[in-house]
Amino acid sequence: MDHRRFSQRHFTPTLLASGISSIVAVGSIGSAIAEDAPEYDGQLSSFEYAYPVERFNFSSQGQDMQMAFLDVKPEEGSANGRTVVLMHGKNFCAGTWEGTIEALHDAGYRVVAPDQVGFCKSTKPEHYQFSFHQLAANTQALLEDLELEEVTVMGHSMGGMLATRFALMYPEQTEQLVMVNPIGLEDWKALGVPYQSIDEGYQAELEKTAEGIRAYQESTYYVDTWEPEYDRWVEMLAGMYAGEDGDLVAWNQALTSDMVFTQPVVHEFDQLQMPTLLLIGEKDNTAIGKERAPEEVQKNLGRYDVLGEQAAEAIPQATLVEFPELGHSPQIQEPERFHEALLEGLESQ
Helix, strand or coil, rough: CCCCEEHHHCCCCCCCCCCCCCCCCCCHHHHHCCCCCCCCCCCCCCCCCCCEEEEEEEEEECCCEEEEEEECCCCCCCCCCCCCECCCCCCCHHHHHHHHHHHHHHCCCCCCCCCECCCCEEECCCCCCCCCCHHHHHHHHHHHHHCCEEEEEEEECCHHHHHHHHHHHCCCCCCEEEEEECCCCCHHHHHHHCCCCHHHHHHHHCCCCHHHHHHHCCCCCCCCCCCHHHHHHHHHHHHHCCCCCCHEEEEEEEEHHHHHCCCCCHHHHHHHCCCCEEEEEEECCCCCCCCCCCHHHCCCCCCCCCCHHHHHCCCCCCEEEECCCCCCHHHHHHHHHHHHHHHHHCCCC
């Protein structure tokens, strides 16, 4: 095992459905987002990503599906021959990766960033057996269509769980795995978080407002800080809930939340065969269902200052980079510092 750890404390600049009801209207969050916040349809048609959106049409579980994706190629003469596949989190989209795409593109990487089925600009089915295995297979089908045989797979939040599953299913295709504050570094149900049914989860999704989304992101993603540019991502999420397809958006979110809770990957970390880079904001406190757990269980959940180190110990070829004062989204909170660490980690493999 090669366990290399780089804490930011020692980091130097050179190291770096049936019965679906109508959606609750979006709430106001004061001056940060106007009362006439935008509403989007179920495929974010009028929400612009920073890069051109392409479509991959395929069949899955007897249904015609469409995955939106970004395919950003390096400038002629600057390509380094490597491709990074970016996997978004549950409250994120391919478009949310725009800063990371720019940094990777400028460094000579080709970048492919799909919106997974059930999310953002991709198909939101009424009936689908969501699993990380299925989403990984969908992604692999996209890569096969693009004739990409070997890639670095990078996942943030829920995308870290998906990237792990992809790497376990397709180890020969995965030259490197990168996880950015992945959820699922602990098994919440095994630790005592009560199960929530999909119907209960759906009702909770219907109650989401822009105000609630912003409050959650401020406390978890950005450690009680806020910058005006973060509002765009709140509007993106809240606009889907508030739009004409809000009930279907909520239903898909409930289905995928069940997937996240019931399909842990943490128990298989020791089977990862490729170099793995962990980029961890230590102030993150994300733990799915934590609010449902008894108080004595809650206090020990979502401790990323501990979970990152535990993951690095479990993964055979792990490099851990810690950002002690950052939260769940270090790539958005401090992009220059994050991308310096990312590019250093990619180049060291």
